[in-house]
Amino acid sequence: MKALTWHGKRDVRVDEVPDPVVQEATDAIVRITSTAICGSDLHLYEVLGPYLTTGDILGHEPMGIVEEVGSAVTHIAPGDRVVVPFNISCGRCTMCAEGLQSQCETTQVREKGTGAALFGYTSLYGSVPGGQAEYLRVPQAHYGPIKVSPDGPDERYLFLSDILPTAWQAVQYAAVPEGGTLAVFGLGPVGQFAARIGVRLGHRVIGVDPVPERRAMAARHGVETIDPDRFDDVPAALIDLTAGSGAHGVIDAVGMEAHGGAGATAGKIAQTAAGLLPDRVAQKLIETAGVDRLTALHDAIGAVRRGGTVSISGVYGGQADPMPMMQLFDKQVQLRMGQCNVRRWIDDLLPFVEDPTDPLGVLDLTTHRLPMAEAPAGYKTFQEKADDCIKVVLTP
Structure with a gap:
């Protein structure tokens, strides 16, 4: 089969690789019909290469048609x-029972001290072949795959794989009271959905992003937007917009490669240095040093009201990032974060995606749909935010 594989920093290629096969009774094989490039895939394209091996298959936002199932898989069929x-995730362990599927005890990558295994996301999360491919072996298929209607375009359902539940969890974690204000830093795909969910739940939503096309898309869905490049002090601008108090909840949907500010510059230097080192040395640097660009996170902390909540959905990778502890303590800020527990939120989200009025705008997110052969160009366009690119979906 053909699959998108990693070969080095900013070097991904479509290669011919062996077809996957059922290995366990709980496996399934899925023929992929659509698979997206996630913003966190760009961290693999730039920063997290030391945890990848040449030929690793990328991608963790897939959907398709079941081709084969193991003997223990009964809720889906070819x-x-x-x-x-x-x-x-297994659906059976204590963590899954508590709705923390991202911490599944069955698939935790204990040798790395990390949570549940992820598709296509480095040795930190199990080196499991990903979904930017013609076929995907799905472990724990007795629980994981979500059966959806055979009707309608893939994009109606595709984003249930990651970014839609990630956005829903981010809003839930932000704990905005009825009639309160939600600020969203970063209007990429997760930020777009988080902002729309906030509007749908009745909150005032302010989105922060330097890219005009992202602000315009958010504005179509009732989101107030600001360009952070227009302000020397972004938190102060948000505080001014909220009658001097700050937002009740703030979502950082940016993560480790934030744009702008002295913190971003220092983080970029550290990320570049890590990228120039041998993999084992670079891994040690990432695991012991502060290598993240923290502009968005620090601005989120500055913009939240006293007693408010900062919800972090953007991916971070540094172990020793500087944090404004005095400010966090003084403002009595709550922090919530973590990989999304996808299965926990599916019952909440299915009515929205199945609603023919498309209340969350799942059909108004994809800006680029490309054949798999053009996946390398898709990564480059998305990484550079070129050609008004907000979301790339690949068709194998």
């Missing part, structure tokens, strides 16, 4: 249309 959550 011919079913399914969405595959990006985290691999």
Whole structure:
């Protein structure tokens, strides 16, 4: 089969690789019909290369048609249309029972001290072949895959694999009271959905992003937007917009490669240095030093009201990032974060995506749909935010 594989920093290629096969009774094989490039895939394209091996298959936002199932898989069958959550969870352990599928005790990558295994996301999360491919082996398929209607375009359901539940969890974690204000830093795909969910739940939503096309898309869905490049002090601007108090909840949907500010510059230097080192040395640097660009996170902390909540959905990778502890303590800020527990939120989200009025605008997110052969160009365009690119979906 053909699959998108990693070969080095900013070097991904479509290669011919062996077809996956059922290895365990709980496996399924899915023929992929659509698979997206996630913003966190760009961290693999730039920063997290030390945890990848040449030939690793990328991608963790897939859906398709079931081709084969193991003997223990009964809730789906060949011919079913399914969405595959990006985290691999068993549904039976204590963590899954508590709705923390991203911490699944069955698939935790204990040798790395990390949570549940993820599709296509480095040795930190199990080196499981990803979904930017013609076929995908799905472990724990007795629980993970979500059966969806055979009707309608893939984009109606595709984003249930990651970014839609990630956005829903981010808003839930932000704990905005009825009639309160939600600020969203970063209007990429997760930020777009988080902002729309906030509007749908009745909150005032302010989105922060330097890219005009992202602000315009958010504005179509009732989101107030600001360009952070217009302000020397972005938190002060948000505080001014909220009658001097700050937002009740703030979502950082940016993560480790934030744009702008002295913190971003220092983080970029550290990320570049890590990228120039041998993999084992670079891994040690990432695991012991502060290598993240923290502009968005620090601005989120500055913009939240006293007693408010900062919800972090953007991916961070540094172990020793500087944090404004005095400010956090003095303002009595709550922090909530973590990989999304996809299966926990599916019952909440299915009514929205199945609603023919498309209340969350799942059909108004994809800006680029490309054949798999053009996946390398898709990564480059998305990484550079060129050609008004907000979301790339690949068709194998």
